[in-house]
Amino acid sequence: MFDKILIANRGEIACRVAATARRLGIKTVAVYSEADADAKHVAACDEAVLLGPAPSNESYLRAEKIIEAALATGAQAIHPGYGFLSENEAFAGSCARAGLAFIGPPASAIRAMGSKSAAKALMESADVPLVPGYHGENQDAGFLRGQADRIGYPVLLKASAGGxxxxxxxxxxxxxxxxxxxxxxxxxxxxxxxxxxLVEKYLIQPRHIEIQVFADSHGDCVYLFERDCSVQRRHQKVLEEAPAPGMSEQRRRAMGHAAVAAAKAVGYVGAGTVEFIANQDGSFYFMEMNTRLQVEHPVTEMITGTDLVEWQLRVAAGEPLPQRQDELQIHGHAIEARVYAENPEKGFLPSIGTLRHLRTPAAVHFELGQGAGAADPAAVRIDSGVRAGDAISPFYDPMIAKLIVWGRDRDEALARMAQALAGYQVVGLATNVGFLLRLVTSTPFSRADLDTGLIERHRDSLFPPARPASLPVLALAAARLLDDGRQPGVTDPWAGANGWRMNGTLTHRIELGEDAGTQVLDIAYQRTGWQVRVGGQVASMTLAGREETLLTIKLDGAVVRGHVVRDGQHVHVFHRGEHTTLQYSDPLAHAGDAETEGGRLTAPMPGKIVALLTAPGAVVEKGTPLLIMEAMKMEHTITSPADGIVEELLYAVGDQVSDGVQLLTFKPA
Known part of the structure; x- marks a missing residue:
């Protein structure tokens, strides 16, 4: 076994690899960019080496610097995690030439499976069923259009080297x-x-099922069953679970044997995932092979009682697989939710900012690598690469954490996931936590009515219209604001800020804005508390307790509890699993700060202009694409908000823009 390894990655996967290495007594070396100097993964390792500036191509993608760091620190092997250089054939080869073990497959296997087109040709020769399509080298636009016409629409365009x-x-x-x-x-x-x-036929209502495979250098290869990753948005996985609901033993064996055959065909070594697209009738087609550890590997670990990172380390050190196929069993059910800094209501745009408040559900200890049945019946696992106070930057993937739960069956796992999501609190940027909670409690997901179009098909129920905050939520916010105005220890009634008056009753007005409108609360100070009047409702309220962010109030005698976090003029209320953001209109604040946007079109987040689709003087209709921005390696199209005229383009292709800047001037018709 190795004495020291370098982890050529960042975030939660770097922390995950470091945790297993620490358990095995292996020292770790972190690498980091200037933006990650204080990152959690740096603190999780024994040593750390600076690679360069924040952009990935100047830091985490600098293969020569990573190898130099490994040699300089005495590391014997490099673990690439996932993303970045994990599936880079040249990097794997450079590690071998430098005398470093690459904790992954050989370069030849990465080469064979690295190109989707080449991989599909290989699978076709091995009689693995493929989706109808074109996987060749001819990239002429007219030729590809002809292939699409031949296949029949809808078709799916996929980057050959993508993922x-x-x-x-x-x-x-x-x-x-x-x-x-x-x-x-x-x-x-x-x-x-x-x-x-490549161009492929786009299947209607398919499921995305993948098989975890593992091979050693002694010729043995096993499959650790399947994961269902059907619930996706923008072709990116949102929820993953193992085993796949409704999977028969016959189909499981057929897919497992096909996956092992694919791995053996390329002389595979290490952890890999063979992905299939499956029809509802049980037929399945090879999609691609990911020659690395997957983001969703924890659900496999939780149902098999394995530590796949430990398996990677042992196999890379030349040891045989820790278990044979007949020793592997499925125990219980596991679900993973990816908690992202993004705004689902705005097309899942990534959100940039600082985690000013972070409270997670309690994680129950889960012993990795202890065999099937090791999971606690209440197991909740959180894999994260950030802490409260850390920033989500525009340079890297905006994942906050992976929330994984285990249950004795799917119903128990679903209940546990809903409970865990209800306890997840983030302030400082937008997250998908509320959306995830609606998704896991939705009827189609609960019934395992799964396919890759689930989110779009049930958009109306998953994205309900904004509704006014309830009286308990408004009361919790008001109680926090009123309590913040108190002066503890003041005994002089003339100096107090608690609303005491010698004659009469003080009434205070609080305005709280939200997506559904503005709520006006009239607060009358009483001897033992307050009277709250809002929208025709009247209730008596007292503050029964406050412990950090947790407030307990009595509302007409009923006990109401919730976490309330004040962030400047915003008040965040976490109550009964829902997160409500309210904007406090302070009557003492200066008015007139709001800027009327008029014909402005602004950048939704930091990024780069990659295409201009219009010109000054152009007359456009509402919804016409005007320009395309790239942010976090994803494209976002800015469209016309109304019929009108484009007056001036303020940026050129290639320009970097900041969040909220005006991109062009526009005159509505």
Missing amino acids: GGKGMRIVERGEDFEAALKSCKREAISSFGDDRV
């Missing part, structure tokens, strides 16, 4: 093909440095 949902476009009609191809190629070259694409 993670990037560089993918669904094309419904032939007339949309050219624009979709250009967009797909732009995103592919930005994300992977390779703009080649």
Whole structure:
């Protein structure tokens, strides 16, 4: 076994690898960019080496600097995590030439599976069923359009070197093909440095099922069952679970054997995932093989009682697989939810900011690598690379954490996931926690009515219209604001700030804004508390207790509890699993701060202009695409808010822009 390894990654996967290494007594070396100098993964390792500036291509993608760091610190092996250089054939080869073990497959296997087109050709020769499509090298736009016409619409364009949902476009009609191809190629070259694409038939209501495989250097290969990753948005996974609901033993064996055959065909060693697209009738087709550890590997660990990172380390050190196929069993059910800094209500745009308040559900200890049945019946696991006070920057993936739960069956796991999400609190940026809670408690997911279009098909119920905050939520916010105005220890009634008056009753008005409108609360100070009047409702309220952010109030005698966090003029209330953000209109604050946007069109987040689709003087209709921004390696199209005229473009292609800047001037018709 190794004495010291370098972890060539960041965030939660770097922390995850470091945890297993620490348990095995292996020293770790972190690498970091200037933006990550104080990151959690740096603190989790024994040593750390600076790679360079924040952009990935100047730090985490600098293979030569990573190898230099490994050699300088005496590391014997490099663990690439996932993303960055984890599936880079050249990097794996450079590690071998430098005398370093690459904790992953050999370069030849990465080469064979690194190109989606080449991998599908290999699978076709091995009689693995493939989705109808074109996987060749001819990248002429007219030729590809002809292939799409031949296959029949809808078709899916996919970056040949892609992954993670990037560089993918669904094309419904032939007339949309050219624009979709250009967009797909732009995103592919930005994300992977390779703009080649393949064209496939887009299947309606398919499931996305993947098989975890593991091979050693002694010729043995096993599959650790399947994961269902069907619930996706923008072709990126949102929820993953193991085992797949409704999977028969016959189908499981067929898919497992096909996955093992695929791995053996390329001389695979280490952890890998063979992904299949499956029809509702039970048929399945090979999609791709990811030659690395997957983001969703914890659900496999929780149902098999394994530590897949430990398996990676042992196999890379030349040891045989820790278990044979007949020793592997499924125990219980596990679900993973990816908690992201993003705004689901705004098209899942990534959110940038600081985690000014972070409170997570209690994690129950889960012993990795202790065999099936090791999971506690109440197991909750949180894999995270950030802490309260850390920033989510525009340079890297905006994942906050992976929330994983285990149950004796799927119903128990679902209940536990809902409970855990209800206890997750984040202030400082937008998150998808509320959306995830609606998703896991929705009827289709609860019934395992799964396919890759679930979110879009049930958009109305998953994105309900904003509704006014309830009286308990408003009362909790008001109680926090009123309590903040008290002066503890003051005994002089003339100096107090608690509303005492010698004659009469003081009434105070609080305005709280939200998406559904503004709520006006009239607060009358009473001897033992307050009387709250809002929208025709009247209730007596007293503050029964306050412990940090947890407030307990009595509302007409009923006990109401919730966490309330004040962040400047915003009051965040976490009550009964819901997060409500209210804007406090302080009557003493200066008025007139609001700026009327008029014809302004602003950047939704920091990014780069990659395409201008209009020109000054152009007359456009509402919804017309005007320009395309790239942020976090994803494209965002800015459209016309109304019929009107484009007056001036304020930025050129290639310009970097900050969050909220005006991109162009526009005159509504």
